[in-house]
Amino acid sequence: LVISGAAIDSRKVKIGDLFFALPGEQVDGHDFLQQAATNGAVAAVVKDDYSGEPFGLELLRVADVREALQGIARQMLEQRSSKVIAITGSIGKTTTKEFLATLLGGSFRVFASPRSYNSQLTVPLSILMADGDEDIHILEMGMTHEGQIEKLVSIAPPDIALLTKVAIQHACNFLDGISGIAREKGMIFSHPKTTLGIVDYETHHLDEIVKVGDCPKRTFSMVSKKADDYLELIPGGVRIFAKGEEPMEIRLNLPMKEIYHNFLAAVVVARSLELPWSVIQERARLLKLPPMRFEQIEKQGILFINDAYNANPDAMKAAIENLPKPQSGKKRIGVLGEMDALGMYSEGGHALVAEVALEYLDQLICLGSRCEVMQKIWHREKKPVMLCQSREEVEEQLKKCVEPGDVVLLKGCRACGLDRIVDIF
Incomplete structure (x- = not known):
């Protein structure tokens, strides 16, 4: 048996791969053995109590697939x-x-x-x-x-x-x-x-x-x-x-x-x-930056800064402070998604970002309920802010206010998927 690679996602299996049928919270890798075989896997690591079809795969049985x-x-x-x-x-x-x-x-x-x-x-x-x-x-x-x-x-x-x-x-x-x-x-x-x-x-x-x-x-x-x-x-x-x-x-x-x-x-x-x-x-x-790390993309005369891979207060602050200047008379717009998993720091972290944004941004579009404190701070200062509950709503609001010459920062937790906003322009 010749194995040339390994995979844990049946969709990414290549010819000659060993597929690890990992159990997950949402799906079980054992349910995708057929797809792995179709895509070219030659063997699979499965739980020792698996009793289903091998689909032509050499099965390696173990007590715990993750540990294996x-x-x-x-x-x-x-x-x-x-x-x-x-x-x-x-x-x-x-x-x-x-x-x-x-x-x-x-x-x-x-x-x-x-x-x-x-x-x-x-x-x-x-x-x-x-x-x-x-x-x-x-x-x-x-x-x-x-x-x-x-x-x-x-x-x-x-x-x-x-x-x-x-x-x-x-x-x-x-x-x-x-x-x-x-x-x-x-x-x-x-x-x-x-x-x-x-x-x-x-x-x-x-x-x-x-x-x-x-x-x-x-x-x-x-x-x-x-x-x-x-x-x-x-x-x-x-x-x-x-x-x-x-x-x-x-x-x-x-x-x-x-x-x-x-x-x-x-x-x-x-x-x-x-x-x-x-x-x-x-x-x-x-040197080149990885995708979604302060990635600069120009579309329809608008400069998008795609920094949407993930976010925490320090990273948000850095991205906002380093935004390029827009063309004369144009705006810097922050499209900022909520930051998840901050625990006890959540409200304070979002408030810090809002305060920094006041100094550098002309307009703010937020996504997610954790951003409510950001909306309050901007309302207090009478600056234009919109709190949205879906990415589609964010896209709708951005289309209404963005113009050629503007700079748009896209940043939030990975679940917000703000990088996809570039695709609508």
């Missing part, structure tokens, strides 16, 4: 000689991963997990998708609940671990709020295999985070020169001050300050792998 996926990924990684770089954080994981893959790609054989594959299922799936002969695996590690980072680290122990930034994300699942989020994110440094931990100098609860694990920690910052690596913006690029080295200038043009923070994080990892500065300078010209 994670266990196989762990074993495959153990058999490889590649270094593992793990990236976590509330903001910037995917962008940092893509930047790092670009910087390293000319000097190493690199596998980077696709898109935002960072969950308990997609991290092991990423490992199975790699060829296996790479020098470096770059893996995102995300979490929504306590214990998930530690689990991912046990599946893919990192040689180098990076924590980009801790922010208010998934706070509804942590009774102690940002403290719990920081504690969980810090577990990225907990494995004894990890030889270096890299962390944002300004992140919440840094003092506690740097104590996790035995690996030495290296800090980076765009604010404090006390960090081991400090980046300052200069005309046409950046200047990086790395501890023990001469300052290095790199030509670079990115759309917002926070994305330079992701670049700095990637550079620190690259330098820890002894990538020469000359290579970093050359490869920096090739």
Whole structure:
């Protein structure tokens, strides 16, 4: 039996794949074995009590399909000689991963997990998708609940671990709020295999985070020169001050300050792998942002800023503050969806965004009941605001007010689907 890949979604199965029939809250992968077989799967991992049709598939029976996926990924990684770089954080994981893959790609054989594959299922799936002969695996590690980072680290122990930034994300699942989020994110440094931990100098609860694990920690910052690596913006690029080295200038043009923070994080990892500065300078010209990360799209004379992948108060604030100026006499319109999973920070987080938006935006269209506080704040200041309960209503209101020359920011939690609004123009 020759297996050439793996899949957990029957719709994405390719010829030669091993299909993992995962049980889910809404659907059960065992119900899609026929579709997996039709699409080219040669085998499937199923629960040991599955009694249905095999549909021509070689069935591998296990007690727990999820544990089997994670266990196989762990074993495959153990058999490889590649270094593992793990990236976590509330903001910037995917962008940092893509930047790092670009910087390293000319000097190493690199596998980077696709898109935002960072969950308990997609991290092991990423490992199975790699060829296996790479020098470096770059893996995102995300979490929504306590214990998930530690689990991912046990599946893919990192040689180098990076924590980009801790922010208010998934706070509804942590009774102690940002403290719990920081504690969980810090577990990225907990494995004894990890030889270096890299962390944002300004992140919440840094003092506690740097104590996790035995690996030495290296800090980076765009604010404090006390960090081991400090980046300052200069005309046409950046200047990086790395501890023990001469300052290095790199030509670079990115759309917002926070994305330079992701670049700095990637550079620190690259330098820890002894990538020469000359290579970093050359490869920096090739950097591209992932989709829906401050993506600029012009349609019908309107500039849309599609930053709709996800949202938390810090990311919302950064996007609003970095919006390009509209054409003379035109508007900056914020189409902002609610931020889910903020828990105890929900009302305060939405209020903060509304206050920041007052300074930078001319008009506000909100989506979702959590945005009621934003509407109240804008009403208080007598600025034009509309609270909508569906994306269709948002589209209707936007069509009424937007004009050529305007700049429109699209940002909200993933469930809002605000990126689709661009398609109606």
